[in-house]
Amino acid sequence: MIGTFLTRLFFAAVGLFMAAPIVVIAGVSINEKRSLTFPPEGFSLAWYGQIFTDEGWRGALTTSVLIALGAATIAVLIALPIAYALWRRVTAIGRAVQLLGVSPFVLPPVITALGALSFWATMGGYGAWYTVVISHAIFFTSLPLVTISLGFQTIDREVTEAARTMGANDRTILTTIVLPMIAPYIISGFAFAFVLSLNEYIVAYMTVGFTLETVPIKIFNALRYGYTPTMASVSILFVAVAVVVFGFVARFGDLPRLLGAWSSGDGK
Amino acid sequence: MSAAAPGTKAGGWREQAPLIFPALMLLAFFVVPFGLMIAVSLFERVAGGFYQPVLTTANYARFLSLFFGKILVFSLGLSALVSALCLIVGAPFTYLLTKLRRKWQVPWLVAMLAVLSLSEVIIGFSWSTLLSRTAGLSNLFVSLGLMDNPDAWTPGFFAVLAGMTYQAFPYAVLVLYPSFSRLDPSLAEAARTLGASPLRAFFTVILPALRMALIATFIIVFVFALGAYLLPQLLGRPEHWTLSVLITDQAIYQSNMPFAAAMAVFLVVTSLSLVLLTTTLGRKGRAA
Amino acid sequence: MSALELANVTKRYGSVLAVDDAVLDVPAGSFVCLLGPSGCGKTTLMRMIAGLETPTAGTIRFNDETINERPVHRRDFGMVFQSLALFPHLSVGENIAYPLKIRGRPRAERDARVVELLDLVRLPGVADRSVAQLSGGQRQRVAIARALAVSPKLFLLDEPLSALDAKLREAMQVELRQLQERLGITTIVVTHDQREAMTMADTIVVMKGGRIQQMDRPIVIYRRPANAFVADFLGQTNLLTAHAADGGATIADAPVPGLTLPAGCATAEVSIRPEDVSVEREGAAPLPATVEFVRDMGSAVEVYLATAAGRIVAQRAAGRNDLMVGDTVSLALDPAAIVVFPAGATA
Numbered sequence: 001m002i003g004t005f006l007t008r009l010f011f012a013a014v015g016l017f018m019a020a021p022i023v024v025i026a027g028v029s030i031n032e033k034r035s036l037t038f039p040p041e042g043f044s045l046a047w048y049g050q051i052f053t054d055e056g057w058r059g060a061l062t063t064s065v066l067i068a069l070g071a072a073t074i075a076v077l078i079a080l081p082i083a084y085a086l087w088r089r090v091t092a093i094g095r096a097v098q099l100l101g102v103s104p105f106v107l108p109p110v111i112t113a114l115g116a117l118s119f120w121a122t123m124g125g126y127g128a129w130y131t132v133v134i135s136h137a138i139f140f141t142s143l144p145l146v147t148i149s150l151g152f153q154t155i156d157r158e159v160t161e162a163a164r165t166m167g168a169n170d171r172t173i174l175t176t177i178v179l180p181m182i183a184p185y186i187i188s189g190f191a192f193a194f195v196l197s198l199n200e201y202i203v204a205y206m207t208v209g210f211t212l213e214t215v216p217i218k219i220f221n222a223l224r225y226g227y228t229p230t231m232a233s234v235s236i237l238f239v240a241v242a243v244v245v246f247g248f249v250a251r252f253g254d255l256p257r258l259l260g261a262w263s264s265g266d267g268k
Numbered sequence: 269m270s271a272a273a274p275g276t277k278a279g280g281w282r283e284q285a286p287l288i289f290p291a292l293m294l295l296a297f298f299v300v301p302f303g304l305m306i307a308v309s310l311f312e313r314v315a316g317g318f319y320q321p322v323l324t325t326a327n328y329a330r331f332l333s334l335f336f337g338k339i340l341v342f343s344l345g346l347s348a349l350v351s352a353l354c355l356i357v358g359a360p361f362t363y364l365l366t367k368l369r370r371k372w373q374v375p376w377l378v379a380m381l382a383v384l385s386l387s388e389v390i391i392g393f394s395w396s397t398l399l400s401r402t403a404g405l406s407n408l409f410v411s412l413g414l415m416d417n418p419d420a421w422t423p424g425f426f427a428v429l430a431g432m433t434y435q436a437f438p439y440a441v442l443v444l445y446p447s448f449s450r451l452d453p454s455l456a457e458a459a460r461t462l463g464a465s466p467l468r469a470f471f472t473v474i475l476p477a478l479r480m481a482l483i484a485t486f487i488i489v490f491v492f493a494l495g496a497y498l499l500p501q502l503l504g505r506p507e508h509w510t511l512s513v514l515i516t517d518q519a520i521y522q523s524n525m526p527f528a529a530a531m532a533v534f535l536v537v538t539s540l541s542l543v544l545l546t547t548t549l550g551r552k553g554r555a556a
Numbered sequence: 557m558s559a560l561e562l563a564n565v566t567k568r569y570g571s572v573l574a575v576d577d578a579v580l581d582v583p584a585g586s587f588v589c590l591l592g593p594s595g596c597g598k599t600t601l602m603r604m605i606a607g608l609e610t611p612t613a614g615t616i617r618f619n620d621e622t623i624n625e626r627p628v629h630r631r632d633f634g635m636v637f638q639s640l641a642l643f644p645h646l647s648v649g650e651n652i653a654y655p656l657k658i659r660g661r662p663r664a665e666r667d668a669r670v671v672e673l674l675d676l677v678r679l680p681g682v683a684d685r686s687v688a689q690l691s692g693g694q695r696q697r698v699a700i701a702r703a704l705a706v707s708p709k710l711f712l713l714d715e716p717l718s719a720l721d722a723k724l725r726e727a728m729q730v731e732l733r734q735l736q737e738r739l740g741i742t743t744i745v746v747t748h749d750q751r752e753a754m755t756m757a758d759t760i761v762v763m764k765g766g767r768i769q770q771m772d773r774p775i776v777i778y779r780r781p782a783n784a785f786v787a788d789f790l791g792q793t794n795l796l797t798a799h800a801a802d803g804g805a806t807i808a809d810a811p812v813p814g815l816t817l818p819a820g821c822a823t824a825e826v827s828i829r830p831e832d833v834s835v836e837r838e839g840a841a842p843l844p845a846t847v848e849f850v851r852d853m854g855s856a857v858e859v860y861l862a863t864a865a866g867r868i869v870a871q872r873a874a875g876r877n878d879l880m881v882g883d884t885v886s887l888a889l890d891p892a893a894i895v896v897f898p899a900g901a902t903a
Contacts, residue, residue: 021394038403081286108495119301199387260446458641
């Protein structure tokens with residue numbers, strides 16, 4: 001039927017639009033020579049190897065990963081208590097802290113970056129590694145906050161009530177019921193924050209841009225000062241990381257549910 | 269749903285104790301920097317350095333000049349255009365997506381998340397390559413025989429527009445997703461049994477039923493697009509620079525932090541008012 | 557004359573057979589109920605009639621035309637959905653007028669028709685209200701009015717009363733039937749509630765596992781169920797095993813005078829309804845039993861009895877509540893009311 005054909009065409013067009021830049025970069029990344037050409041002339045995976053063999057790129061990758069791990073951890077440590085407190089009881093102050101937690105992400109990134117710059121420049125510590133870890137953590141708090149809050153919603157109140165009648169106190173309920181039940185949401189929140197921190201440029205640049213090099217900073221510098229195909233291969237690497245991480249979240253969790261759909265009761 | 273956990277005494281401060289650490293962190297590393305930024309916007313610039321704490325409104329005055337006024341109008345207009353494009357393509361796309369079986373929705377959702385998480389640097393790099401004369405679409409067209417000579421389609425307005433729409437599109441889809449997902453599927457079916465073709469049902473029933481969500485999404489994507497700090501720089505000429513680009517430029521390359529801060533404050537005020545508008549609309553939509 | 561004919565209609569989802577070879581003839585002007593437990597295929601069948609699903613095999617004919625390929629919006633059937641599917645952004649009147657608007661009818665005609673329909677469903681004067689302001693029962697009527705707006709030839713309702721509370725449901729069942737009689741419109745209702753089906757339908761179609769089990773007038777299905785499933789689904793029944801014996805048959809070694817099994821059957825499953833089991837003094841009837849439980853419902857008395865054939869439920873007239881748990885009694889089974897299922901008749 002024409003409806004289905006047009007729908008397929010529409011999806012194909014959107015898919016093409018989404019994939020086109022990535023396809024081109026992938027093509028560039030396997031180019032044999034050091035030039036920026038497409039379609040690729042010759043085939044070589046050398047530029048992928050470069051990510052790990054070239055000191056600059058390897059260092060940038062390590063820096064990015066370490067910052068991301070730290071930032072994601074702290075973001076979860078900030079988000080979890082907020083979600084927990086609000087689940088126990090909704091209070092004005094709880095809501096206020098929640099609002100604070102979500103705000104950095106809702107505002108244009110440049111704001112957070114500039115705020116971070118002002119802060120660390122005034123406080124001292126500007127350029128130190130912990131500035132970007134903390135600023136990233138604050139910036140990305142909203143992600144685990146959203147996923148973990150969603151996780152709390154799945155806990156049936158009656159489950160905790162039943163535990164209480166069986167003698168469990170708050171602490172026990174927390175460790176034996178709540179945490180295990182929301183663990184997948186903590187993990188997906190961590191995963192989202194991790195991937196976003198890996199890719200984040202402006203906050204990183206404004207805090208540690210002159211002392212450390214993360215991958216996005218290095219790519220940007222390479223764009224300005226000298227092209228190298230490793231830019232393309234590391235970009236593809238990051239795309240792959242995102243796909244793998246979100247794919248895992250989808251595989252072991254209910255991704256549509258996480259993104260707002262009802263939990264699947266039907267086969268749809 | 270938001271009642272307190274039963275069995276707990278009302279108002280126990282120990283219950284709220286978990287909030288202490290996050291509150292402190294957020295106060296220290298978000299509220300304070302924010303406040304500091306506002307303060308800096310009122311300070312005097314020190315050439316080559318950061319600033320000195322002498323109060324002045326010169327930064328705002330400079331900002332409200334005609335030159336920057338034009339940049340502001342351009343930023344707002346561009347963001348609106350990007351948001352509109354994302355919605356025009358995104359609304360039907362998200363609708364059709366939610367009608368797929370769950371397991372077919374997942375790859376698309378993963379793809380959207382992956383693109384959404386991509387660094388603006390990577391997106392800028394990809395698009396500038398895609399539209400370049402040596403390594404882009406035009407080369408592909410030449411090799412396919414559709415064009416005679418490769419052409420550079422960047423820098424330029426359409427390059428900026430394309431890049432920003434690319435960046436904002438997954439965001440629009442993911443914001444629309446819950447609303448479309450939760451829509452009663454029998455609404456569209458009822459419309460069809462009443463004589464409306466699928467297209468007619470989409471425009472006369474689905475979209476109107478979700479108009480609050482659509483408006484809210486427009487505003488959210490608008491604010492998101494306002495935040496693009498690299499794409500207009502990488503894909504456009506100086507006349508295409510937006511407010512966010514300018515802020516970055518002033519803060520880093522011109523070493524004029526107070527001025528950058530003043531523009532940032534303005535950007536915040538605009539964004540916050542719009543977000544507030546969204547939440548009030550959301551509340552009205554639920555009450556209606 | 558049949559308005560709707562289904563010939564060997566089948567619907568397959570992958571390896572799942574949702575509807576298996578359905579054959580159905582719906583005469584014009586009749587009221588048909590598709591009845592069965594959840595998952596039996598009744599809703600899938602209705603959706604295929606409406607055009608919302610396409611049959612994997614078989615043909616659907618309406619007024620002598622095959623409509624398999626006709627899209628939903630050109631079938632001109634009226635349908636009421638389980639969730640009612642009223643458009644939240646339109647007022648009551650606009651909802652009802654929607655099908656007329658789609659067809660380009662002028663404003664005056666639409667307004668007049670809305671008034672007419674609201675009177676028909678006994679909800680006058682609410683045209684300007686928003687849907688959210690109405691109660692469940694009122695929304696129900698609006699959904700019906702909307703489906704009937706363009707005077708469709710076929711009226712389909714998918715579990716229309718399931719969202720209403722018990723009292724309202726009973727009242728609406730009667731009203732729905734009366735409405736249908738007044739309009740004379742061919743109507744098909746999907747329900748899992750057998751009381752509902754028995755109240756409203758001219759013909760009940762009992763379904764299980766995608767197959768039509770029996771299709772007949774309600775009282776015929778009640779008195780002569782085609783198999784054990786139908787017997788058990790419609791009302792209460794006792795399912796027992798009868799054994800052939802000289803000149804007749806026995807149940808739990810007790811002779812049942814007047815009961816014969818089909819030729820060649822040594823045993824058969826039989827069904828007898830509680831109201832056809834008579835509880836007598838000990839020794840007065842062939843089948844000994846002990847009282848396990850007595851339930852006085854006010855309108856009737858139900859007695860649960862333990863027998864050699866397992867548990868048997870008997871129903872006695874109101875007020876006849878002189879039995880106690882543990883009493884030894886005997887049971888007489890009315891042979892005229894016993895339904896024998898030939899071997900292989902169980903669904």
